[in-house]
Amino acid sequence: MNIPEEPDVPAQINIIPMIDVIFAILTFFIMATLFLTRSEGLPVNLPRSVTAETQRQSKINVTVDAQGNISLNREPIQIQNLAAQVENLIGNSSQSLIVINADETVDHGRVVAVMDELRTVEGATLGIATKRPE
Numbered sequence: 001m002n003i004p005e006e007p008d009v010p011a012q013i014n015i016i017p018m019i020d021v022i023f024a025i026l027t028f029f030i031m032a033t034l035f036l037t038r039s040e041g042l043p044v045n046l047p048r049s050v051t052a053e054t055q056r057q058s059k060i061n062v063t064v065d066a067q068g069n070i071s072l073n074r075e076p077i078q079i080q081n082l083a084a085q086v087e088n089l090i091g092n093s094s095q096s097l098i099v100i101n102a103d104e105t106v107d108h109g110r111v112v113a114v115m116d117e118l119r120t121v122e123g124a125t126l127g128i129a130t131k132r133p134e
Contacts, residue, residue, distance in 0.1 A: 044103035049130035060089055062118065064102040068110045082117045090123055101129045 044065055062082070063071040070077055072085055090096045098118055102111045118126055 044101055045105065046101065046129055046131045047104040048133040050133060059096050060086060060098045060124075062086075062098060062100050062114060064100070064106050064111055064114055066103040066105050068106055070114060079113060079117055082114065083120050086118060086121050086124060090121065095123055095125060097125050097127055099127045099129050 044063060061073055063074075065071070070079055070082065072082065073089075077085060086098065098121075100111065100114060100118075102114075115126060118124055
């Protein structure tokens with residue numbers, strides 16, 4: 001009986017699964033990078049300042065958006081309740097930095113009102129967020 005021989009198939013490396021793994025890893029790094037660049041305050045257009053200094057860590061963020069709405073650590077708040085809520089957040093710490101993120105188009109008087117309200121809090125140091133000109 002004559003049995004035909006099977007033809008020798010050359011050894012090949014199937015790269016399709018490797019490409020799938022590479023795309024999965026690439027997707028992971030893209031998503032991780034998006035979460036690393038997140039801002040602490042709400043998204044507003046900050047004014048530019050040549051003398052801007054980067055703060056290491058800000059504990060409390062107060063945001064005034066373009067419509068004049070105020071947020072404390074991303075939560076909406078009324079200006080009358082701002083000082084009391086900040087005092088609760090500061091607690092027993094002797095010094096705390098409060099960063100004001102005000103949109104460059106917001107009324108100047110609204111920002112001054114927020115600053116006046118925050119100046120009543122003991123142990124609070126105020127800072128205004130800006131971005132460097134390009």
